[in-house]
Amino acid sequence: MQCAYDGATTVQEVAVEIIEVGPRDGLQNEQVLVSTEDKIELISRSIDAGLRRIEATSFVHPQRVPQMADAEAVMAGVPRRADVSYIGLVLNRRGFDRALAAGVDEVNCVVVASETFSRRNQGMSVADSVQVVGDLAEESRAAGLGLSVTLATAFGCPFEGEVPETTVVELARQVHAFGVDEIALADTIGVGVPAQVSRLAGGVAAAAPGAVLRCHFHNTRNTGxxxxxxALDAGVTVLDASTGGIGGCPFAPDATGNIATEDLVYLLDRSGVGTGVDLERLIGTARWLSGVLGETVPGQLARAGGFPAYSA
Known part of the structure; x- marks a missing residue:
């Protein structure tokens, strides 16, 4: 984590950017259909806690992901602030056009690293999804939108098993050639381990020099x-997390949630790593979200609280 102890209890701070993905990746796999108003409330609470990049929604077919059917309505209702950037996930040109019209600040495209999952998740081959990125890159720049690419199943596929690291690195090289701003390595089904993270982060950094490197972890097997x-030790500067630890991919069998934003912030805070995020407010939001969903969220701090004790 690039934290150097001085022999006592203080550590050197390193800034880490956290992207809140709860409104999209968090809610998309929930059985309870969350109202547009509650989605906007979740986004507003995240901003109040200090989060400044929010994956607000995805512009996908509503029959495939019903939770995201109100994408335009969500974007119409979110607070507009100069210091907040809203990300919309898109899988194709139709989704991009919708996202642009809805007023997102960034688009996130997905390239899956395994053929079977790519066809189930996106209805296209891996090569076709890379081409989508290429087709949209120039339009994103012309529209003044940030463009990130998530390399899904980078650490393993539920249908094909192990994904060769060389495949992931090569995909990173290909999308980097289009001039994308950021590349995210996603452990879509939560099978990765730290040694894998170190190798992949190093490989992608070498293949995509200058691109911001981001990671997206699920805690399915308690390694998130x-x-x-x-990832931070390997030089990654951006991490995705979901308030309450909710979420998962609807097309991945037995999917469980993302790493919880509040649990991650606790880990970083106690390690002396600056995030600019208010832990007390995050814990309050996680508890509120439990009420919205009608069940206790998976994140631990919603139950345990912080240490020393927080009043959330």
Missing amino acids: YANAVA
Whole structure:
């Protein structure tokens, strides 16, 4: 985590940017259909806690992901601030056009690293999804939108098993050639371990010099937070997280949630790593979200609280 102890209890601070993905990746796999108003409330609470990049929604077919059917309505209702950037996930040109019209600040495209999952998740081959990125890159720049690419199943596929690291690195090289701003390595089904994270982050950094490197971890097998630490040690500067630890991919069998934003912030705060995020407010939002969903969220701090004790 690039934290150097001085022999006592203080550590050197390193800034890490956290992207809140709860409104999109968090809610998309929930059984309870969350109202547009509550989605906007979740986004507003995230901003109040200090989060400044929010994955607000995805512009996908509403029959495939019903939770995201109100994408335009969500974007119409979010607070507009100069210091907040809203990300919309898109899979094709139709989604891009919708996102642009809805007023997103950034678009996030997805390239899946395994053929079977790519066809189930996006209805296209891996090569076709790379071409989508190429087709949209220039239009994103012309529209003044940030463009990121998530390399999904980068650490393993539920249908094909192990994904060769060389495949992921090559995909990173290909999308980097289009001039994307940021490349995210996603452990879509939560199978990665720290050694994998270190190798992949190093490989992608070499293949995509100058691109911001981001990581997206799920805690399916209790390795998500260890992977986050490994990512920071490897030079990653941006991490995705979901308030309450909710979420998962609807097209991945037995999917469970993302790493929880509040749990991640606790880990970083106690390690002396600056995030600019208010832990107390995050814990309050996670508890509020439990009420919205009608069940306790997976994140631990919603139950345990922080240490020393927080009043959230």
